[in-house]
Amino acid sequence: MTLPEQQTRSAQDSAHSALRLEEVTRRYGRGGGTVHALRGVSVTLRTGSFTSVMGPSGSGKSTFLRCAAGLDQPTSGEVHLGDTRISGMREKRLTLLRRERVGFVFQTFNLVPSLTAKENILLPFRLAGRRPDRGWVRDVVERTGLTDRLGHRPAELSGGQQQRVAVARALATRPDVIFADEPTGALDLTSGQEVLALLREVVSVAGQTLVMVTHDPNAASYADHVLFLADGAIVDTMSGPTTARVTERMSRLGS
Template sequence: MTDVVSLDAVSKVYGKGQGAVAALREVSAGFPAGSFTAVMGPSGSGKSTLLHCAAGLDTPTSGSVRLGGTELAGMNETRLTELRRRRVGFVFQAFNLVSSLTVLENITLPLRLAGVAVDRAWLKEIVERVGLAGRAGHRPAQLSGGQQQRVAIARALVTRPEVVFGDEPTGALDTMTARDVLALLRQVVDGMGQTVVMVTHDPVAASYADTVLFLADGRIVDEMTDPTSEKVAERMTRLGAWN
């Protein structure tokens, strides 16, 4: 399986001199096409930095990040913005919907920003897959939190991105709703062949992934395939994540 995203010896240092903080230390990782990877670690372990570097939201201090065959290092902000808009999907803890726009308008916003025509058949399929067919004309205030996150997932998929990055995508949701959203992400991988990389602190969320990467002090210290929430929680406890 080819890696959609690969990091090679990626380091990220914030600040200079005495105040410098190494958020990532020579991290190498690959995210295969059609896979679901969870990234876990204690607070301050570098999870979000890893996600931001992999997604082209942040530039590594050293090392290489590739999206498909494209090296991100050395790209200017304009080219990175264009690349993210066309080739990467994002789902954050905050739903980041535009309150004045309908569900459909929110979903198609990335296409409008990129000046790309909407593929109506694809839009219809996505709206149905995320379970929003009856809500297309609603505004965010008329939706539950779970429905708003479904809109965000649909928006992330509408450009047919090579990879979808999730930063604590279920962090603001109650347990039952979170499970619905996680099941949807799992279905996006299994049914649509999408690649998902998700940062989470929740062992239940991580159990939906194929692989879990564990970070500590800016390094990948372990990897788990076929995770269960129990095994993940136990491994996190050994990392000193929860005392």
């Protein structure tokens, strides 16, 4: 299965890829209880693209994200972040790589309650023991609309504002790829749309590469492309998605 204008095995296209999976499988358990979470997934996502990953419950969406982001190791196959093979990498080196080259946005925000918004945004630098690019961080804060909220702790912020802090934290280190796992799942409709518009902006304006797992056809419509998973395999792709088209395709996957 190919992703239009994205998936290719040529060296030329690989040079422009932010993320590449080659025949990735992931199995859990043994014998009769083996679960095949991913079955030979191959896909290349180009730098500066916004890809949504969709599928029914149990289709392999979360496993796809975990293997692609280096949070889980595939049973077989290869995962490349840019020109770096991360599958098979030792955990200590992988932890450092994720800290420097990968950003995460989760449904539950994952902010530290005792830290202010500013301190949460700068936390990756504190953990890495390196200085932030103050000019870039200031631009990220302005882009995410948090200038007047930097001194507030998470409990003093709305859900949408907390997710903006999470997006700013993910952007602050200028990662190669941001992985978003159901980023609007805990938000009301208005806040969710604001966060999706922000994610769309950081791809279109800042050239960020974004991979988003979602169950929401409206959220998927903000992406450039959609990958549809079922039973651990990519069964379809869509470019220029709309809410109606994604809804229709998902209804056929669930039938």
